[in-house]
Amino acid sequence: MLAVVPPPVTVRVPAKINLHLSVGDTRDDGFHELTTIFHALSLSDEVTIAATEEPGIEVHGEGAKSVPTGEDNLAWRAMKALASYAGKSEEDTRVRLVLRKGIPVAGGLAGGSADAAATLVGLSALWKLEISRDELARIAASIGSDVPFALYGGTALGTGRGEQLVPVLSRPVFHWVLAFDERGLSTPKVYGELDRLRADGDPPRVGSHAPVVEALASGDPRQLALLLGNDLQAAAVSLRPGLRRTLRAGVNAGALAGTVSGSGPTCAFLCEGAESALEVAAELAGAGVCRTVRVAHGPVPGAKVVGGEDAN
Ligand code: ATP
Secondary structure, eight states: OOOOOOOOEEEEEEEEEEEEEEEEEEOTTSOEEEEEEEEEEEEEEEEEEEEOSSOEEEEEETTGGGSOOSTTSHHHHHHHHHHHHHTOOTTTTOEEEEEEEOSOTTSSSOHHHHHHHHHHHHHHHHTTOOOOHHHHHHHHHHHOTTHHHHHHBSEEEEEETTTEEEEOOOOSOEEEEEEEOSSOOOHHHHHHHHHHHHHHSOOOOOOOSHHHHHHHHHTOHHHHHTTOEETTHHHHHHHOTHHHHHHHHHHHTTOSEEEEOTTSSOEEEEESSHHHHHHHHHHHHTTTSSSEEEEEEEOOBOSEEEESTTOO
8 A cells, every 4th residue: 555645844933032141050961040921023934844755854044054853953853752752663754855945043043943844744644644833842852942932933931941922911922133144152251241240240230021021912012122121232242242242232223223143143123113223224225333133113013823734
């Protein structure tokens, strides 16, 4: 009997920024205790998954050359984790993953984690697994701290390593401009720099996340702009001093406020509205302080099938 080959599945998955990122002490397992507010943006990657006789990974788009195409690609690790959860044989797991990257690599926007989340959702559809998002989130957390959020999207409070999530009510839409830097920044190096800065002195820490939650519920970008904060920003700026100029240029161009996202180096600028975001983007693009700019809005949903049988 001929085996029926399922049609390929395509999943779109958002980038995240951190509206608030408080970095606590280092835990016994080496991770820092985090309190963060994730916000999913309309900037996205797409992952297409197909059953094939030639398994492997192809990467196209933004920063494709610096993305590993072997077993250390986070999307491949997600495939392995789901295969093991579902008890799939080596033969069943012959899949080809095609990654179309819109999210810059090592940009502090969790692009690799996004691809892992997309792979979990896409493979669940391809293999017709009856598996809830919450169950997928448990597998996601075993791959990386930012992977569960990419499954849910929206706006969420993350604690622990960032993997324990509670949704946060966020009214209308917020408009952002993103400034991509020439090169990425290594997340472990940025945490290392923060440890060094803290050993040498006492860099200021962001306050409580509670006012940020209130500002999100109010939907007022001016209120939210006053509260954006990231404990990793000082470390990212220390390693990449040019970011100070980028942050200033965004505000000079008319943004309400700017922040380094996660471990950087991408800077996210909150704008008054859609029109203002376009104006800020145009002016920032001409200021010569970054490689490229993008406008985006948030919050948007998490990883979602957009092509193949299950798309609707
Ligand atoms: P983090 O989530 O650690 O803050 P980031 O958002 O700054 O990371 P990513 O784009 O997720 O950055 O990539 C971090 C590193 O992970 C890259 O330098 C790359 O070597 C590796 N990597 C593994 N899989 C992927 C993937 N699918 N896409 C991008 N990078 C990947």
